[in-house]
Amino acid sequence: MGRTLENKQEIVADLKETLSQSQLAIVINYQGLSVAEIMDLRRRLRPSGTVCKVTKNTFMEKAIVGSDNWQPMSEFLNGSSAFLLVKEDFGSAIKAYQDFQKATKKTELRGGVMEGRALTEADIKALGDLPSKEQLMAQIAGAINGVATKIAVAINEVPASLGRSLKAVSEKEDGNAPPAAE
Secondary structure, three states: OOOHHHHHHHHHHHHHHHHHHEEEEEEEEOOOOOOOHHHHHHHHHHHOOOOEEEEEEEHHHHOOOOOEEEHHHHHHHHEEEEEEEEEEOEEEHHHHHHHHHHOOOOEEEEEEOOOOOOEEEHHHHHHHHHHOOHHHHHHHHHHHHHHHHHHHHHHHHHHHHHHHHHHHHHHHHHHHOOOOOO
16 A cells, blocks of 8 residues: 555655754564554653654654754664664653663664764663753752751841840840859
């Protein structure tokens, strides 16, 4: 069954739209995966907001034409390609793919693209090892909370020490100074 020109244009437009919302694209060789396994991969990726597109390389080539951000992907477009298009949480997406790969041992990571740069498998693994956005926010909140607590303690300390100083000065001036320690 051939695809109509209109249908092909829709596919390319959909790819462009998804790419425009993505921060990271990972290209994998999916040869040997069953339909059920591809559905399993998509299910695993869904919580991270990642879309898995299985499409012809020619469609992806058309989708990235003229885009400096995604142009480096052209070097990975050969064979049976699936594209993991990651919108936000790339750490979770990469971990989900790695877990899937451990379970199936059928795919091969060709590379990826982020911010106009081609990424190797090692680069993608390093990205996957970074803390998630939530973990970073929790660490920052913890650090801010710790600093805020120290500031609050220091601010509370100022009136107390000022009060002690004023009391000591007033007692000295009144001649009611406490007796010196012998």
